[in-house]
Amino acid sequence: MTTHSITGKTILIAGGAKNLGGQIARDLAKQGAKTIVIHHHNHTSAAAAQATAQAVELAGAKAFVFQADLTQTGAMADLFAKTMQAAGSLDIAINTIGKVLKKPIADTTDAEFDAMFAINTKVAFQFIREAGQHLSNNGKLLSIVTSLLGAYTPFYSTYAGAKAAVEHFTRAASKELGARGISVNAIGPGPMDTPFFYGQEEPEAVAYHKTAAALSGFSHTGLTDVEDIVPHVRFMVSDGWWMTGQTILVNGGYTTK
Template sequence: MVDHSIKGKIVLIGGGAKNLGGLIARDLAAQGAKAIAIHYNSAATQAAADETLAAIKAAGADAIAFRSDLTTAAAVEKLFEDVKANFGAIDIAINTTGKVLKKPFVEITEAEYDEMFAINSKAAFFFIKEAGKHLSDNGKLVTLVTSLLGAFTPFYAAYAGAKAPIEHFTRAASKEYGSRGISVSAIGPGPMDTPFFYPAEGADAVAYHKTAAALSAFSKTGLTDIQDIIPFIRFLVSDGWWITGQTILINGGYTTK
């Protein structure tokens, strides 16, 4: 019988130093993961990465951090190879990386378009590709997208548009990797109460988002709390293995498809 528990597993988290990625790392360590590799992008995140590494180790798991810009295929390939060189295997791969741009369609520059697709789409594509090459049989793969994929809204053409291809990457990979028992999922949180959210929004937009979900009144901030995403990640990389090829929007009734 296949063991789908988290206990004893090797985990790689793209964007795993802080915010949701950092909380996922801490939670999976608490669930008994053997080792967790966290990726982070820049020197600005070094301190957060160090704190997350310390928390993982305090929970009893081994831990290592890798700094890398994942917008090239070579960088993603090296990340997976480095993790395997250190831990010998990868059982669970989770990619939380991304960047928001909120801007009128007619003002988006070519450089901004290229950046959005490099960070949000290209990096995700090659992360999924390398996971298919390196994950152990019966592994788990999860990519973070956005609930904006179910929204009818202006100003997010480049951001949501760059996240949208991941839905098909997820479906295709689930069919191709399924023969090895690997499940592939995407999770789309609603607007989350993290530093990732606020810089892109004005005061009026923040006020709207804090009341837009059906369950906003029962949230501490009205937004999606990253703590509320954790149980779904934990489930998908363990007992929820039978869910594959799906994009699941988790947003308290903010929007649906």
């Protein structure tokens, strides 16, 4: 019988140093993962990556840390090659990488557009492509997108637009990899109480977002907390494997489709 528990599994987390990625790494280590590979972007996230690695090893898993700017040619293939060299196999691949821009379409430059699609779309596609080639049979592949995929709103065109492509990548990959027992899904969190959110928002917008979800009154911040998302990630890469090809919005009723 095929097991879909996390115990004994090798996991790669792109953007695994801090915020949601870091908490996922810590949680899956506590769930019995054997090895967790933590990717981070550059020197500014190095200390956080090492702290997460230490927490992972304290929980009983082996940790490897790799730095890479995944928008660079060949970087994604190199990350997966290093993962396979270090860990020997790969069972679960999770991509948490993203970049947000809040700006009117009329004011968005070509350079900003290119950067948003390089990070949110091209990197996501390459991650799915490499994961499909390296995951063991019955593996799990998960991408983090955004609940803005269910929103009717201005100013987030490049962020939501770039992430929207990942929903289609997810569906296609789930069909292509299903014969090997690999499930492929995406989770779209609501606005999360992390620096990723606050850097783009004015105080008035923050106040709105803190009251916009149906369950805002039951969150200590009013926003989606990292701790609200981690259990859903854990489920989707273990017992929730039968769900595949899906993009699930996990946001306390902030948006819906």
